[in-house]
Amino acid sequence: MPQAEQDRSVFRAIADPTRRAILDRLRKGPAPVNELASAFAQSRPAISKHLRILRELSVVSERRQGRERVYRLEPAELKDVADWILPYRDFWQQSLGNLKSYLEND
Amino acid sequence: MPQAEQDRSVFRAIADPTRRAILDRLRKGPAPVNELASAFAQSRPAISKHLRILRELSVVSERRQGRERVYRLEPAELKDVADWILPYRDFWQQSLGNLKSYLEND
DNA sequence: ATAATATGTAACCGAATGGATACGCATTAT
DNA sequence: ATAATGCGTATCCATTCGGTTACATATTAT
Numbered sequence: 001m002p003q004a005e006q007d008r009s010v011f012r013a014i015a016d017p018t019r020r021a022i023l024d025r026l027r028k029g030p031a032p033v034n035e036l037a038s039a040f041a042q043s044r045p046a047i048s049k050h051l052r053i054l055r056e057l058s059v060v061s062e063r064r065q066g067r068e069r070v071y072r073l074e075p076a077e078l079k080d081v082a083d084w085i086l087p088y089r090d091f092w093q094q095s096l097g098n099l100k101s102y103l104e105n106d
Numbered sequence: 107m108p109q110a111e112q113d114r115s116v117f118r119a120i121a122d123p124t125r126r127a128i129l130d131r132l133r134k135g136p137a138p139v140n141e142l143a144s145a146f147a148q149s150r151p152a153i154s155k156h157l158r159i160l161r162e163l164s165v166v167s168e169r170r171q172g173r174e175r176v177y178r179l180e181p182a183e184l185k186d187v188a189d190w191i192l193p194y195r196d197f198w199q200q201s202l203g204n205l206k207s208y209l210e211n212d
Numbered sequence: 213a214t215a216a217t218a219t220g221t222a223a224c225c226g227a228a229t230g231g232a233t234a235c236g237c238a239t240t241a242t
Numbered sequence: 243a244t245a246a247t248g249c250g251t252a253t254c255c256a257t258t259c260g261g262t263t264a265c266a267t268a269t270t271a272t
Contacts, residue, residue, distance in 0.1 A: 007121070007122065007123050011120055011123075014117055014121075014190075015113070015117050015120075015121035016229090017113050017115070017117075018230090020190070023194075027193060027197070032248080032249090033248070033249060033250090034247090034249085037249095042231070042232090043232060043233080044249075044250095045231090045232075045233080045234095045250080045251080046230070046232075048249065048250060048251080049229095049230075049231085050230090051250095052250085052251095064238095066240070066248090067239040067247065067248050067249075068247095068248065068249085069248080069249065069250085073194075075194045075197040075198050076198055078191060078194045078198070079198055081187070081191050082191045082194070082195060084120075084126070085184060085187050085188045085191060087133060088129075088133070088179075088181045088184045088188070089188060091133070091179065091181040092182055092184070092185055122259090122260080124260090138218080138219090139218070139219060139220090140217095140219085148260085148262090149261075149262065150218090150219075150220095151219090151220080151221080151261085152260070152261055152262075154219065154221080155220095155221095155259095155260075155261085170268095170269095172218090172269065172270070173217065173218045174217095174218060174219080174269095175218080175219065213272100214271100214272080215270100215271080215272075216269100216270080216271070216272090217268100217269080217270075217271090218267100218269080218270095219266100219267085219268090219269105220265105220266085220267080221265085221266075221267100222263105222264085222265080223262100223263090223264085223265100224263090224264105225261085225262080226259105226260100226261090227258105227259085227260090227261100228258080228260095229256100229257080229258070229259085230255105230256095230258095231254105231255085231256085231257095232253100232254085232255080232256105233252105233253090233254085234251105234252085234254105235251085235252080236250085236251080237248105237249090237251105238247100238248085238249090238250105239247080239248080239249105240245100240246080240247075241244100241246070241247090242243100242244080242245075242246090
């Protein structure tokens, strides 16, 4: 039986906590690899692999500057996540509403 | 060297497309396992395993009803995802703004 | 009582994941 | 010209993942 078709969506990209931390860092502005890697206990090649995944999913872009590679956040693809989560918002707002009326009517 | 500490966050839960589809289905209302499983080509035990992961992360709850187990969406934990994605929204709104002014001023 | 139904779990398996180390290749410094 | 720096890639390895089939257990139907 064939495996489930590879899920190369941005949901996989943000499943890893290291990659989320990289993205969080890049929100403050572009950064070269060594700076990104210095924030983690892992080896630099490990960070390179994470960056590659983020690159391939277009969540970050890279531009060469001298011998450095400066990475920049490209959040457009993250919109898929925001769009997916959106309808669920109604649910926990509704739950909050239920709690509110429960507290008020009791 | 120890492996990365297990990421048992809801981000892992929604990384799998089958689990996202289960959650999407449950937005329409609670459902027993067989009904959930009938939507997929996979075996029922495979779905049971997905449900277990969602259960352990409190993204769904289960109540026994006769010999069925009815699963219900518990979206509170999904708020972590919504909270995480929120600051990125500013970025793509900003990008849209840049595009808009580019189009207008050219 | 027995059979059928609904579902979870155990055991197993191949592929993917995330890490490490070793190496190669540009680019910059000396 | 040579050394040092920055970073990607190749290879390897253990663990996790997502699937399967076989089985166990509880509930309902006959």
